[in-house]
Amino acid sequence: MRAFTAHEGIAAPLRLDDVNTDVIIPTNRAIHVAKGSLGRFAFEPLRYDEGGRERADFVLNQYRYAGASILVAGANFGCGSSREMAAWALDDAGIRCVIAPSFGDIFFQNCCKIGLLALTLPDDTVENVWDELARAATPRMSVDLSALRVTAPEGTRYTFGFDEGRRDALLHGLDDIGQTLRHADAIARFVTTDRYARPWNYLPAPGPASHIHSEKTDT
Amino acid sequence: MNQPRTTFDKIWDSHVVTRLSDGEELIFIDRLLLHDLTLKIVLPDLEARGHSVMLPSQAAATADHVVSSAPGREMLSDSRTVDFVHRGRDLAMRHGIRFFDVGDPRQGIVHVIAPELGLTLPGSTITCTDSHTCTQGAFGALAWGIGTTDAAHVLATQTMVQRRPARMKVVLSGTPQPGVGAKDVILALIGRYGASAGAGHVLEFMGSYVDATTMEERMTLCNMAIEFGARFGLIAPDARTIDYLAGREFAPGGADWDRAARLWLDLRGDDDAQFDRELELDITGLQPQVTFGTGLDHVAGIDEPVPAPSSLPDAGRRDRLREALTYMDVEPGRPLEGLAVDWAFIGSCANSRLSDLRDAAAIVRGGRVADGVRAWVVPGSTSVKRAAEAEGLDKVFLAAGWEWRESGCSLCCAINGEVVPSGQRCISTSNRNFVGRQGAGARTHVASPAMVAASALAGSIADPRKALAR
């Protein structure tokens, strides 16, 4: 996983609540466009009109926010489907950090896994940041994960909380599987004990095209 | 001495492999489920990172999202997805993972087949690369949706690093009127408390309504926990849970069965267990529900007027509702009843099981789909389809002008090339009414199987209570 320590860049205010992952990357794009090329389609329904022209009212199309790498969004950002392509699409679009009052649970976990920082600030703080972004000469912000601090365009500083284990993994860009396999012995011990307690939990290897099918149906 | 515990706590505690720093725990995962969309992402990712599958027999996969639902399907309805099934099948085989392919009587929507096959067991931890994995919480399993990178982690380590979610108790009491079912109950709950009220929580559904419901209704309730913002929905196992599982292919057999069943009944939460939040809904007198907008909180009873954006206090919500009503071409200020529909869809992991098809058939029997409406039944699994055919339900639908199709996700997510055309209106038993969900520009009204059946016959959104009274 890519590490995240600190980042400074243009920040775009996305003043919308409940932006779901179907909006962040529409299903047909998520499925038919390769990772690495999804950026163009991020927020496709908000970004383009029916004729495929850029909508002037969408913040990432505006000159002022061109090249934004930080997104400041409304509550429940990334709700809906578990598609990890939503996080990939933002990443492909050059977004390194998303700030919102709250996130869809699964989306949040997915961001952590790819080194995209998703952090929460309270509702009213997000409102203040939006206002600063609109007022400032240049809407630049910085985010520092080691210091747990966000600096808004006019210099206002906000601290944020972040899960310590996750923060460590992000700061060092640790491979999650490698990290967990340090506990391989504990996992093996768990399985040994559990096989005794719940033998039925452990399924036999699938036979080649087994024909023993359950005939039970619902009544 | 022991702290009273919720059902969730009991399952969680029995799966802690080790405690990590700062409240994170390494949780053992009993099952990983994959499907045609994610096999070809997860397994190559695992290979590229130089890891292998730790316990392949604990994983299973099926073909559901991209497969055609055309009767007697010979080929895929979208040739661009050929690779998903073929490559997915090869990868599953190479890694020793069970794959329920088209043609296998066990094929179907992942959250429908897992319980049917007894892969979903009480007290277990189940992850799947799909947000509606919460469906399986109906069995007293801790089941949740994860991304593909996390799925690779589960395959390689049989664990996940997790922090305990907050606990929410959802008490559902009362008796529903005829024509009102679990879909209406969960929609009403989302309508009342909002689409993100459950965020960060595990929901435990309980109360007199839950006790009296069937396993299939419980699955519908838990299916939409994610539309309430919660990754997990959970119902403590009881005698119905155990009856349902007896004799299923992967459920315990022989002497194990009695031992397992005893353990499962012990998973009921302790009486004085503490929750972080408690919600209640009395469903006595609840009307059939239908969504009017592009979020699941945009929902009303069939007799209730669609709210006007100006009636909302918050500017953000107002804008969102205004845009939703424009997209949906719905007029505020009056009920949806009577609004003409072009499509009716019965399917998806929310409502495509045998009892759903029976509920719909009870209304369809002897009727006729209105002119100009395309009406589809897409059973949730091949086994649901066969069971329905065995009792003649296919004939009821076909005689009324419905299409009787093969199982899969189909119009729920419109990934397989089957779409509702732009601008057309579909009343659907699926679980999401998001913009473009059933096809670019398609308008979706989420409702129960009974309402979808009644609406197909009427040609417009209809009250199933009236259809039943006929």
Ligand code: SF4
């Ligand atoms: S039926 Fe719909 S919600 Fe369920 S798994 Fe398939 S696409 Fe997802």
